[in-house]
Amino acid sequence: MTCAPHNATFRLLDAHVGWDELTDGDEHTGGDGLTGRDELTGGDGLTGGDDEPMTEGIVGFEDPAGIRLAFRGSAPEGPTRDRLLPWFPDPRLAPGCGPCAWYLLVPGSPAGAPRLLRRDGCTGDWVPVWQSGCDPGLLRAPVAVAARGHRLAVVEPGRVLVWRRDGEQLSGVIRVRRPSLAAPAPDDEVLVACRGTTDLRRYDSAGGFRGVLRTGAPGEIIGLRTGPDRTIWLLTDDGEQLLIHRGGRHGSFRTATFDELSAALPPSALTSVDEDGFCLRDTGPDAGVTTCSSWQGLARTTTPPVTTPYVTDGSYVTTLIDSGLSRCRWHRVRVEADVPAGTAVAVRIVVTEDRRYDETDWQTAAPGATDFLVDQPPGRFLRLRLRLSGDGATTPVVHRIRLDFPRATSADLLPPAFRQDPAADDFTERFLSLFDSSLADLDRVIERYPALLDPAGVPDRVLPWLAGLLGLSFEAGWDARTRRELLAAAPELYRRRGTPWALRKAVRIVFGVDPVIDELAGDRRWAHLRDTVGGAGPGLGSVRLFGRSASRFRVGGSELGAAPLRAFGDPDNDPLTAHAHRFRVLLPAGAADESALGRLVERQAPAHTVGSVRTGGAGFVVGSRSTVGVDTAFVPLPPPVLGGEHPLRLNRDGVLRPGPRGWRRGVGVGVVSAVGVHTRVW
CATH class of the missing domain: 2.60.120 (Jelly Rolls)
Known part of the structure; x- marks a missing residue:
């Protein structure tokens, strides 16, 4: 309630x-x-x-x-053999690899030797596994066939033949007394049930003995299956009723119910079996079509009665x-x-x-x-x-x-005059309830409408539709978790779109790392003096004094090779426009695909900016290939002094004057090095 x-x-x-x-x-x-x-x-x-x-x-x-109608096999007296046919078929039949793949053993007769047939998944006809001239002639008196994947096992008196690749390669012959059933199992194993005992013998596909599996099941084994999760299913007959058992190689067997069997193993297409043949109900493109065949693999004109499951x-x-x-x-x-x-x-x-x-x-x-x-x-x-x-x-x-x-009902909202007559009042209530029912359905839709816009509550297939309402586009490789986080963050991303915060947030959601956003406008070096401790500046040699012949080549004003050749904008505005509206997004090596990162940056960047992406390499790793204080110092170089206690060696480790890029100041984080991209401090 x-x-x-x-x-x-x-x-x-x-x-x-x-x-x-x-x-x-x-x-x-x-x-x-x-x-x-x-x-x-x-x-x-x-x-x-x-x-x-x-x-x-x-x-x-x-x-x-x-709740639903019960299975016929769920009666108190136990499951019936007809009801268990989809899981434990006749020993002469075995489902193969695929919904329409089946194998059929045809016993020998005076007119011909025994054969192993395979059902053609396209035509539904039964064709020999080995064509004429390729039959190895190993079958003598087969009694049962089993398949798992592309492995086959055929039980004969005194032995079990095991094939690989759907019968193309004989992998081994298992010598065993009185075998009745076999089942290929995982780990290249074959389980064999013998008459007179409910113990299972374990072999490898080459015939090597691996041990005995004690099941403790009463009666005689008349059905043997292996499940996808390494479970083993048995069908036994103790003379009074059929029992289903479930166990494994390392666990004891216990009695199972029909509902447990149907939930653990999907049923096959086998619907009925009688003395003259059997019927299969296709589950492929021709789903719902039942075809019946004889035990010789021929089509039947009369169909046996199909056992109803419920x-x-x-x-x-x-x-x-x-x-x-x-x-x-x-x-x-x-x-x-x-x-x-x-x-x-x-x-x-x-x-x-x-x-x-x-x-x-x-x-x-x-x-x-x-x-x-x-x-x-x-x-x-x-x-x-x-x-x-x-x-x-x-x-x-x-x-x-x-x-x-x-x-x-809506009749409660009417004036009392409309409800004085009991007969008319009853009719009014029943009449208005028809409209109340429709309005109630509309009210429930309106009440649930906010849930349709909640990224955390809608199914995965609805996420692209929800993104279309918000103007978002997803990459094909993004998982559902990433899409949900983007949708949840979309309002804040739109509100702060075009800012470094929004770009970092989007990259963090998609790639799971925090990027370094380097705005190139802050790297201008024209006439920029930075104060140091004590108020003394670094001197004119540490900055770039902009001149008309230094930034761009000019005829009559620049020497060849002394200035770059450019052909856009006013040269006098180069100090302002060289890095304006440009930025770089830096990520550690292997954190993201550069092409995917570039598409994300292009969608999140303002229209008037130009963004580039870069993922770092191995870089400079302190503590791995360098040790601070031993062979690395994050300090400016010492002043050049000729002579004295520690004389300077020219052309080796001394600088007499600053170069075109100013004083060498070691590693400048944010200028020539980005921590986390191509520099890691351990």
Whole structure:
């Protein structure tokens, strides 16, 4: 029911809240001393529907997907052989690698030797595994075939033949007494079951013995399968019933249920088997088409009866659901269900104030109706009966049932004059409820609309559509987490777009590293004097004095080779325009693809700027190839002194005058070196 602190307005029936099914063992006692069985009969001899079963033929009360008709193999006496055919086929049949791949053993006859056939996935015909002239002639009296991937195992008296590459290469011959079944397993292993014991013998594909696996299963093994997660499934017959067992190479075997088997292993296309042949239901492009063949691999004109997997009828009755309101007017019943063709869902309800009711009090919903009004007298309690029916091939699935109370319609907003006549008032409520239902659906859509714009709550496939609303474009290699973070940060990125902060944020989200943004305008060196400690500047030799012949070549004013040759803009504005509106984005080596980084920078950079990207190399690593204080000093060079205690060696480590780039000042972070890009300080 509702989780708000005010009074409840609806009651849910599902796997999360509970289905509240009524069982024979229920002893729910009400305030009048009536037990659960008295509730069902009315307590005073009035029939309350006890002529129908309470809960029978329906399963899935703890499944979040919903309740459904039970499998025929889920009967108390155990699964049937026909129901288990998709998982444990006839020993002469084995599913191969692919939805349409199958292998068929054809026993020998006076007219010919035994053969191994393979089903053609395109035509559906059965063709020999070995063509004429290539048959190795190894088959004598095969009794079973098994396949896993591209490995084959054929069981014969006294041996098991193992092939690789779908029969092209014989990998080994396993010598074993009285083999009955085999199953290729992971790690190039083959499991062999022998008659008279439920132990499994382990071999490699070359025939080498690896050990014995004790299963402890009673009876005789008539089915053997290996799962994708290294599990082993057995089907045994103890003479009274069939049992399913699950285990592994390093764990004990235990009895398993049919539901566990169907959840762990996908069923094959085998639908029926009889003395004359078998039928397969295609799951590929021709899904839904059933083809039948004889045990000789020939098409059959008569098809055997197909075993239906589900029971055809099931019922479910709830306990008396308490609204907590005396003489409550129950409003509406809504059933959320998937109802395939050939199936049906029928709903009946009854409302009572004192837990007593008669069989004639039940209200039956219209056939196929999953949303209807409660047309019952006021009462505190409500009981619901659900009946599922089908053709046996499929089942309806009921996900949830919602019971709304008390009755609230648009008629409550009308003046009292419109509600004086009880008959007219009832008609008005039922009439307006038709419009209330549509308006309620619109209200729910409007209420949920903000959730459609929440990047953290929408499915992955909705993210590109949501990005289109915000004008974002995604790269093909970005994962869902990156896309969600970009969408969540989009408002702030738009608000601060064109700033270094926004560019750093976008790069951090996409590539997971913090970039260094180097604005080249700050590297201008024309007539720029930087004060040092004590107020003394570095001197004229540390800056570049701009002249008309220094920045650009001019005829009659510059020497050849002394100035660069450029042909754009006014040369007198070079100090201002050389690096204006230009920046670089620097990342460590291997942090990002330069082309992808360039596209991201182009989308985030202002239109009047020119951006470039660079990913650093190995660079200068302190502590690996250099040691501060031993062979590296982050200080300016000492002044050149000729003679003295430490004489200067010319042309080696002395500078008599500054070069064109000024004084050598070691590593300048932000000028000629960027920490994290091509310099790392450890």
